[in-house]
Amino acid sequence: MGGYGDVQMxxxxxxxxxxxxxSECRPIEIETGVVPVADGSARVRWGLNDVIAAVYGPMEAxxxxxxxxxxxxxxxxxxxxxxxxxxxxxxxxxxxxREISKVTAEALESVVLLELYPRSKIRVEIEVLCAEAGTRxxxxxxxxxxxxxxxxxxxxxxxxxxxxxxxxxxxxxxxKEEDNYGEADLPxxxxxxxxxxxxxxxxxxxxxxxxxxxxxxxxxxxxxxxxIMARALKGGDA
Amino acid sequence: xRGRRVAGPIDMTRGRGAGGxxxxxxxxxxxxxxxxxxxxxxxxxxxxxxVDGRLKAVKQGRMMKDGKNVGIxxxxxxxxxxxxxxVIGFVEGMTNNIWFIDIGAPFNAILPLSLGPSKASxxxxxxxxxxxxxxxxxxxxVEENHSSVATMKGMGLRKLKTGSVESVDPHLLGRVxxxxxxxxxxxxxxxxxxxxxxxxxxxxxxxxVAGIISARAELGAMMMKAKISEYGGDV
Numbered sequence: 001m002g003g004y005g006d007v008q009m010x011x012x013x014x015x016x017x018x019x020x021x022x023s024e025c026r027p028i029e030i031e032t033g034v035v036p037v038a039d040g041s042a043r044v045r046w047g048l049n050d051v052i053a054a055v056y057g058p059m060e061a062x063x064x065x066x067x068x069x070x071x072x073x074x075x076x077x078x079x080x081x082x083x084x085x086x087x088x089x090x091x092x093x094x095x096x097x098r099e100i101s102k103v104t105a106e107a108l109e110s111v112v113l114l115e116l117y118p119r120s121k122i123r124v125e126i127e128v129l130c131a132e133a134g135t136r137x138x139x140x141x142x143x144x145x146x147x148x149x150x151x152x153x154x155x156x157x158x159x160x161x162x163x164x165x166x167x168x169x170x171x172x173x174x175x176k177e178e179d180n181y182g183e184a185d186l187p188x189x190x191x192x193x194x195x196x197x198x199x200x201x202x203x204x205x206x207x208x209x210x211x212x213x214x215x216x217x218x219x220x221x222x223x224x225x226x227x228i229m230a231r232a233l234k235g236g237d238a
Numbered sequence: 239x240r241g242r243r244v245a246g247p248i249d250m251t252r253g254r255g256a257g258g259x260x261x262x263x264x265x266x267x268x269x270x271x272x273x274x275x276x277x278x279x280x281x282x283x284x285x286x287x288x289v290d291g292r293l294k295a296v297k298q299g300r301m302m303k304d305g306k307n308v309g310i311x312x313x314x315x316x317x318x319x320x321x322x323x324x325v326i327g328f329v330e331g332m333t334n335n336i337w338f339i340d341i342g343a344p345f346n347a348i349l350p351l352s353l354g355p356s357k358a359s360x361x362x363x364x365x366x367x368x369x370x371x372x373x374x375x376x377x378x379x380v381e382e383n384h385s386s387v388a389t390m391k392g393m394g395l396r397k398l399k400t401g402s403v404e405s406v407d408p409h410l411l412g413r414v415x416x417x418x419x420x421x422x423x424x425x426x427x428x429x430x431x432x433x434x435x436x437x438x439x440x441x442x443x444x445x446x447v448a449g450i451i452s453a454r455a456e457l458g459a460m461m462m463k464a465k466i467s468e469y470g471g472d473v
Binding site: 039040057058059060069111113117118119120148149150151153154155156157191192193194229230233234235 | 267268269270271272273285287289294296297298299312313314315316344345346382383384
């Protein structure tokens with residue numbers, strides 16, 4: 001898979017269009033308690049991405065047919081605001097947002113202690129206010145911080161980050177141009193304390209060597225993001 | 239699938255030494271997944287689980303170490319009802335013989351006709367307790383699936399017809415009450431009001447309007463102070 005080979009996104013010094021080294025992440029800020037009416041909330045600003053996640057519950061699951069007698073259900077909704085991209089997005093759910101909601105719920109279900117809340121529902125709303133590639137990673141990271149902020153018991157936080165391949169070079173945390181014209185994209189959801197994976201997708205092709213480099217970049221970035229997230233949770237709003 | 243561990247060990251140097259939290263009572267702020275020590279030396283308390291012989295935090299909050307016991311005082315938490323809790327609830331709905339009461343927990347409690355006010359009769363529940371009414375009741379029973387049964391049979395349990403009901407953070411309830419009720423007594427005296435602090439983190443304040451307003455303001459300031467002192471002025 002060649003991608004758009006004529007679009008040069010790595011210069012002769014090996015730097016990317018925005019001046020980052022291949023292993024470098026975009027700047028990240030995480031803030032908790034941004035939605036006062038929610039039980040827990042977090043905002044992630046990641047490059048130009050701006051994502052808010054709000055958590056409500058645990059609450060009684062309605063309609064009753066979705067209740068599970070032995071555990072809670074995690075109801076995740078990922079949505080992009082109509083103004084979040086240059087092309088207006090039609091409001092409401094589409095195939096992409098359903099897919100991302102589903103993979104996010106599955107990633108979070110592996111850490112949330114759902115069995116403590118039988119017949120309940122925990123609602124997680126992820127709203128993308130500004131999108132610049134990597135919104136699913138920003139969404140998962142924000143949702144994880146919001147769940148922790150809401151006091152929902154979790155065995156670990158989930159940090160999500162993507163690496164990819166651009167002009168034959170593996171790079172960490174793709175920006176919009178790299179995502180659009182690059183050759184591959186590898187988003188991963190990582191549990192920073194155990195190093196376990198709870199989510200992995202791959203778009204495009206990566207050789208075994210490239211996959212290993214992308215993996216290492218993601219692990220390193222996850223460590224960095226986890227530090228920021230832990231700092232936000234320990235020192236954010238009260 | 240497992241990669242390498244990417245998070246650093248928890249910084250316990252805020253205690254008395256870099257070797258970890260020694261001494262009888264010490265505390266550190268933790269996030270879910272933080273490693274809290276070896277399960278051979280320590281015992282897990284609230285908000286702590288054991289994974290592969292290590293204690294792990296499952297909640298965000300303040301780690302409290304009391305002797306060998308390590309627990310977490312969560313920063314935010316939902317009220318979970320327990321039998322004999324005194325709670326302030328709001329009537330949310332009713333059938334012919336059951337009221338549904340919002341007690342601030344994930345699930346509504348039920349108040350059967352037999353445990354409600356004695357003047358209620360089958361089919362006439364609305365005339366005694368209507369939707370939106372506040373009541374002071376007690377949790378009689380909590381089932382394993384989180385359903386709870388409330389009762390109004392008991393001394394002082396009644397419909398709250400006057401005053402104002404405020405909500406506070408459940409984990410900061412102790413701060414409102416104070417040691418042996420000191421803070422609460424001071425608040426009552428200062429504002430000349432009647433105050434009931436329920437276990438579900440709802441506070442009933444009754445008195446004249448000026449008293450209620452000043453008690454609400456005092457309560458708000460008290461909560462803010464509790465948060466600041468707990469988390470180092472980051473409110």
